[in-house]
Amino acid sequence: MSHNHEEQHLDALAINSFRKYLQISSVHPHVDYKGCVDFLQEQAKSLNLPIDVIYVEPDKPVIIITWTGQKPKLPSILLNSHMDVVPVYEDKWTYKPFEATVENGKIYARGTQDMKSVGIQYLEAIRRLKLAGVSFVRTIHICFVPDEEISGFIEVGMTLFVKTKKFKELNVGFSLDEGIASPSNHFTLFYGERCSIMINITCHGQTGHGSNLLPNTAGQKLSNILKKFSEFRKKQQNLLKENPSLTLGDVTSVNVTKLSGGIKMNVLPAELKVVIDCRLAVTEDLEEWKKTVIGWCQEAGKDVDVEFKHVLPQVPVTKLDNSNPYWAPFSEAINELGIEIKPQIFSAGTDSQLLRQEGIPAIGFSPINNTPVLLHDHDEYLGIDTFLKGIDIYCGIIKKIANLEA
Ligand SMILES: [Zn+2]
Structure with a gap:
């Protein structure tokens, strides 16, 4: 295949995977995590990477796909996303919320913004980097957690996972997780939470x-x-x-x-x-x-x-300066990609805060710009171009942070 053909093929594959993942009804209160596990097992197989499924509670899986680095003793990079989505008022939707309808270059479904897009973008970025034949210094864990949408005052999902032996074994040095869409040309980046x-x-x-x-x-x-x-x-x-x-x-x-x-x-x-x-x-x-x-x-x-x-005490923010060694490669990637980011404090809560509490620098970032904020809203959608561009953005970021020497 020519370079162009290969790119087109990869894009089609990414869109197809995204739609398949959106079609799994991982919606509260009866989330189909089994469907997610099966789907992610297929993904790991197609990437030729090992996968681990652990249960933090019965029927509540955490899925970890791992790409081991050249220096596996170095702290790893965690690419985290949650698999669950919030319920819908189906009569308020123009398209069926779990069909992932493609219309005018957009994909409509619950979870397009929050945050199945990000989970697939991580995987597709890894696919492209593997195909390019590169390898990295640090180990990368692509992690899929349950029950982010119901966490807070009950202990579920990531709250339970960070307390496990398995989590400690991942030896996470830096984490990426969800942010929010930005209606402007810049991207928002979250380094702390109230x-x-x-x-x-x-x-x-x-x-x-x-x-x-x-x-x-x-x-x-x-x-x-x-x-x-x-x-x-x-x-x-x-x-x-x-x-x-x-x-x-x-x-x-x-x-x-x-x-x-x-x-x-x-x-x-x-x-x-x-x-x-x-x-x-803060x-x-x-x-x-x-x-x-x-x-x-x-x-x-x-x-x-x-x-x-309060569930958490006051957790220090992730520093966006030289005291955080991952910040330099991250911002270098942002510069090379030629995108503009606006660092902010998240107004509500995400799983990133649980990692910050463990002392791990954590950034909330969803590569979605020029898009209305539709998380938890009717007719949630993501533009296909934005989705594909997001894969390139993650390729750029991963290349830098996973190659950070000690
Ligand atoms: Zn979310």
Whole structure:
């Protein structure tokens, strides 16, 4: 085959694999991981690479395809993606969400952006690099994990995997995982995440008839507390408004997500509860923030209980400078590819944070630009050209980071 023919053949193969993977219904709540395992076993076979399937829970596989480097003792490169996708409102979709319909140069399916594209792009980049006859200093693990979409306050998927012996054996030095599509020409890159804290506040108070004007009521305390959060929230919104270079990840968000209490319309309640979903900016100190909230609760009146729930402590961001040895080869690749990236703090949570907590530098990056952000949305799609370009981008990045000498 001529060079051009071979490229066309590889492109067709990549699109075909992508569509096949999208057609596996790995959607919550009944995810077909068996289908994913079978599919990835075929992929590993076609790449002539060893594959390992371990179960972090019954029917919850982690799949690792490995390309051993020339110096296998050096810390490895982890190319991570999750296999699961979020549910769909099928009646809101123009095309069937698990058929991977190709229309006007785009593929429509749940998971095209989040994040089956990335999983296939890793594999197809590896295929191309292997065909080119190159080999690398470092071992590369292409890893597929379950249940990212339901992780957080329950321990599943990557949370369990990082605690296994198998994970330690991978000796991961640097990790790549999902980012988000960018509607502009630049690509977004995530090097940290905010600390997610659920603040449970219970206001106890004087009970009695609803017609009174008694002191020390739960309602008045709750109102004082909400006023503090509301003022703080306004300040954070203003920070964003005043400085267009800031993104949501740079500030702290607070939102009332649950309210409960009271027994009867004309009875003063013994307690009222509120839950506040808080995502603390990486520039803030968690302990200081807790003190602030406790202070607000104390000022609101006596008998206010506050409880902070968070899965992870405040995790340091991945450094994008010379203190992170993987950054130089990564940014060199970006320069050579001639693409523009915008480093940001992720506003929600991904598996990268679990790796950062293990002390592993981790970057969230999905090579999707000039595309609306449609993760978890109806009619999620990815342009075929964008998808194919992403494979080239990973080839460029992998070549550099997997060749980083000690
Ligand atoms: Zn995702």
